[in-house]
Amino acid sequence: MSQFPDPYGPGPGQEAGQPPAGRGYGQPDQGYGQPYGQRPGQGYGQPYGQQPGEAYGQPSGAAYTPAPPVPAGYGYGQNTNVAPQGMYFDQVSGLNLPDGTQLASVGRRIGAYFLAIPLAIVTLGIGYVVWGLIVWGNGQTPALQVLGMRVWRPETNKVAGFWFMALREIVGRIVDGILSLITLITSFVLFVAGQKHQALHDTIAGTVVLYDPDKVLAR
Numbered sequence: 302m303s304q305f306p307d308p309y310g311p312g313p314g315q316e317a318g319q320p321p322a323g324r325g326y327g328q329p330d331q332g333y334g335q336p337y338g339q340r341p342g343q344g345y346g347q348p349y350g351q352q353p354g355e356a357y358g359q360p361s362g363a364a365y366t367p368a369p370p371v372p373a374g375y376g377y378g379q380n381t382n383v384a385p386q387g388m389y390f391d392q393v394s395g396l397n398l399p400d401g402t403q404l405a406s407v408g409r410r411i412g413a414y415f416l417a418i419p420l421a422i423v424t425l426g427i428g429y430v431v432w433g434l435i436v437w438g439n440g441q442t443p444a445l446q447v448l449g450m451r452v453w454r455p456e457t458n459k460v461a462g463f464w465f466m467a468l469r470e471i472v473g474r475i476v477d478g479i480l481s482l483i484t485l486i487t488s489f490v491l492f493v494a495g496q497k498h499q500a501l502h503d504t505i506a507g508t509v510v511l512y513d514p515d516k517v518l519a520r
Contacts (some may be wrong), residue, residue: 388458394497396455396509401517405450405510407493413444420444437466439519445510451518453511460518461508473502 384390384397391397394404420443421429432443440452440460452461452469461469477488477500488501497509511518 385458394509396497397458398453398511399458399517401515402451402453402511402513404498405512407498409448409450409512410492410498410510413442413448413450416447417442417444420447433470437470438463440466442466442470449512449514449516450510451513452506452508453518454506454508456507461506465506465508469502469506469508473500473505476505477501 388397388399391404396404398404417429424432424443429443436443436446439446440462441450445451452466453459454461454465477484484501491504492498492500497503499509503509513519
């Protein structure tokens, strides 16, 4: 039987037509049914180049990078409303308020409204105006001062100054009564129903009224 010569020539000590040492005639280079290019001992269906015993889908030779640590204090449902030092978070109004104060109640605010009438009469009107101009710088009106309340600006966490009090007491009061009964009722409803108890003149000036019995805001 004739044999085709090996184009690369026989190896040392190998006769022409003789297969390489350790391989019988007709023996394939890899296991039967083993995909082409797969190494002996590599499992069926295992990606080429993956080491035996290596988990499927794990990059060859690459170490698993752990996820970054979760920041301390982070968690589902955690209260993110952290009040600055010297303040507390009021859940009713949703505001950060100074320690020792609280949002003025509806009853106290209504009391201040009606108290302003006899105070204006006693001081003959002009005295009430002068008194008001003096205490506006402290975030108060004469009636608010008598009942221990102050006007506060949540945006800056400060007592309202003179110009914001002027905006509240002049422009805001004009808006309150610009349509007479309609705007007065609207202002009253907003004041009673709102969680911050802001009337129209409070909304215009961006203020709320706080009860300050210990005068902590005057320090």
